[in-house]
Amino acid sequence: MAAAAGFDFRRWRLVLLGGLLVGIVLFAAIFAPWVAPYSPFDLDVTQMLQGPSAAHWLGTDELGRDVLSRAIYAARISMQVALLAVSVGLVGGTLIGMTAAYFGGLVEQALMRAMDLLFSFPAILLAVVLMASLGTSVLNAMIAIGIVFIPGFSRLARASTQAVLRQQYIEAARSIGMSDARIIFREILPNIMAPLMVEAAVAFAYAVLLESALSFLGLGAQPPDPSWGNMLSTGRGFMAQAPWLSIVPGMAMFICVLGFNLLGDGLRDVTDPHMRE
Amino acid sequence: MDIRSRALENGRPTLSVRDLTVDFPKRSGSFRAVDGVSLDVWPGEIVGVIGESGSGKTMTALSTLRMLPKRAVVSGSIELGQRRILDLSPAEMRKLRGDRLSFIPQDAMRALNPTMRIGRQVGEPLVLHRNLSFKAAVSRAVDLLRAVHVREPERRVEDYPHGFSGGMQQRAMIAMGLALEPELIIADEPTTALDVTVQAQVLKLLKEIRDREKTSILFITHDLGVVSELCDWVYVMYRGKVVEQGSVERIFTEPREDYTKMLLASTPTLFPREAS
Ligand SMILES: Nc1ncnc2c1ncn2[C@@H]1O[C@H](COP(=O)(O)OP(=O)(O)OP(=O)(O)O)[C@@H](O)[C@H]1O
Ligand SMILES: [Mg+2]
Numbered sequence A: 001m002a003a004a005a006g007f008d009f010r011r012w013r014l015v016l017l018g019g020l021l022v023g024i025v026l027f028a029a030i031f032a033p034w035v036a037p038y039s040p041f042d043l044d045v046t047q048m049l050q051g052p053s054a055a056h057w058l059g060t061d062e063l064g065r066d067v068l069s070r071a072i073y074a075a076r077i078s079m080q081v082a083l084l085a086v087s088v089g090l091v092g093g094t095l096i097g098m099t100a101a102y103f104g105g106l107v108e109q110a111l112m113r114a115m116d117l118l119f120s121f122p123a124i125l126l127a128v129v130l131m132a133s134l135g136t137s138v139l140n141a142m143i144a145i146g147i148v149f150i151p152g153f154s155r156l157a158r159a160s161t162q163a164v165l166r167q168q169y170i171e172a173a174r175s176i177g178m179s180d181a182r183i184i185f186r187e188i189l190p191n192i193m194a195p196l197m198v199e200a201a202v203a204f205a206y207a208v209l210l211e212s213a214l215s216f217l218g219l220g221a222q223p224p225d226p227s228w229g230n231m232l233s234t235g236r237g238f239m240a241q242a243p244w245l246s247i248v249p250g251m252a253m254f255i256c257v258l259g260f261n262l263l264g265d266g267l268r269d270v271t272d273p274h275m276r277e
Numbered sequence B: 001m002d003i004r005s006r007a008l009e010n011g012r013p014t015l016s017v018r019d020l021t022v023d024f025p026k027r028s029g030s031f032r033a034v035d036g037v038s039l040d041v042w043p044g045e046i047v048g049v050i051g052e053s054g055s056g057k058t059m060t061a062l063s064t065l066r067m068l069p070k071r072a073v074v075s076g077s078i079e080l081g082q083r084r085i086l087d088l089s090p091a092e093m094r095k096l097r098g099d100r101l102s103f104i105p106q107d108a109m110r111a112l113n114p115t116m117r118i119g120r121q122v123g124e125p126l127v128l129h130r131n132l133s134f135k136a137a138v139s140r141a142v143d144l145l146r147a148v149h150v151r152e153p154e155r156r157v158e159d160y161p162h163g164f165s166g167g168m169q170q171r172a173m174i175a176m177g178l179a180l181e182p183e184l185i186i187a188d189e190p191t192t193a194l195d196v197t198v199q200a201q202v203l204k205l206l207k208e209i210r211d212r213e214k215t216s217i218l219f220i221t222h223d224l225g226v227v228s229e230l231c232d233w234v235y236v237m238y239r240g241k242v243v244e245q246g247s248v249e250r251i252f253t254e255p256r257e258d259y260t261k262m263l264l265a266s267t268p269t270l271f272p273r274e275a276s
Helices: A009-030 A067-103 A105-119 A123-134 A138-165 A168-175 A180-216 A228-236 A244-271 B005-009 B057-065 B090-096 B118-130 B134-147 B166-178 B196-213 B224-230 B248-253 B258-265
Strands: B015-025 B030-041 B046-051 B073-080 B101-104 B184-188 B216-221 B233-238 B241-247
Touching: A009 A067, A009 A244, A067 A105, A067 A138, A067 A180, A067 A228, A067 A244, A105 A138, A123 A138, A123 A180, A138 A180, A168 A180, A168 B101, A180 A228, A180 A244, A228 A244, B015 B057, B030 B046, B030 B057, B030 B073, B030 B216, B030 B241, B046 B057, B046 B196, B046 B224, B057 B073, B057 B101, B057 B184, B057 B216, B101 B166, B118 B134, B118 B166, B134 B166, B166 B196, B184 B196, B196 B216, B196 B224, B216 B224, B224 B248, B233 B248, B233 B258, B241 B248, B241 B258
Parallel strands: B046 B216, B046 B233, B101 B184, B184 B216
Antiparallel strands: B015 B030, B015 B073, B233 B241
């Protein structure tokens, strides 16, 4: 079928472009110790606030640390936070949404009311409140952002599950004596993965932004650990003398967020059944 | 009355439905989709249920599987072997489905899970009811597919449903239904979605299964031609009731009820003599 017809570049170009950008960021994050030219923590007071040069491609910060290296290590933190946060949202939201749709009735009403309540809080406010009660740390930031994602994933999972439940193969599964739990995990889950993955890619971009925002506010990664958010926060104080302190983490965020958004959009187009054939 | 030869040979019917009613509550009163239906399927017998759209055929079949919509209210009795279906717990009922009792739906294409390989799906009843491993179930699926004349079953078990033609998908559904040698197969218009030649092959297959396994089959259709070709005994349903029953020969040669006569007359090409 499709494979035999050859690779349709046009259909996949957004996925490829997004995947490339995401790939660069992920590569930098995973291999930071090998990719980064310097340690992100090494101070060099003789090299404070130097502009881009052969030794420091993207300049140095107010303590003489290599900005490129810090931006690369920051990708690590961002990816970790986003990965855990999206996982929390994806797993929690999918379980809640599938359960609500499958059992219906009071179970569904109770679960979705709770989700509405959670959803009605502004995301950043919810994260700040959660951090205030859990304490500020990167781990808590991840959990807070993850909880913010649960309502969105649960709504999507519920709607997708409802659509799958109308399919005859669910009736067929019941007719051979399959249990509810098995129907949910074996029959329904694989059939709602595509929209969930699209949402996950978009959520990833949002998680990166949220983590940066929290770090910018001093609620995420704590100095001296580098994060795009706290680098921006520092850079703000040197906007005139050293604009690269703001531009570099800004660009890194931009590439990362753009990459995940393109990937999400592309996956949506590729997996949307209406666009097949 | 007609004589059901198989009833004389064998002591007990496989399926015995008595005074079955299915009601759907409505804002005022309720709608009776099945109205006092009684029917029997004897061992090794293929019994047809025929009637126009909305006459309650599917609701009768779903009652037997206990798979009616949640809001439906059922009364009467249904016995499969010695089991009183309507009195079983949900867990007991689940053990029966796919094991002693199989269901073959109208549209095989949509009854197969698009994300699961054919072998896995055909073997699933063995995993559910016989605790077979994934591998063992798939290797049994190869035999089952061969038994329903799917060619190169070793290779085909690896396919996803969209790689199967309509006729092959229906064969796969039948193979799944046969996996545990059920006492009764309920087929709800299993050939409606297929073209005429493929339809004939599937009917032949069902007959073959009956002859080989002595399985009882309850066959729902609104196609008189199919009934005449396949069934031993026929129930004619109209507005939730059984209006007439009899052997296929008798129903086709000397229908008694006006509704049956009308049904026969509406398909004149099949039986030109009766129609004229
Ligand atoms: N969920 C439901 N709620 C209310 N009424 C229903 C429901 N499902 C079916 N019915 C009604 O029950 C009646 C019998 O339906 P059934 O599906 O058994 O007919 P059928 O004989 O199988 O028809 P067809 O040949 O079209 O499949 C129909 O009038 C239908 O409108
Ligand atoms: Mg029907």
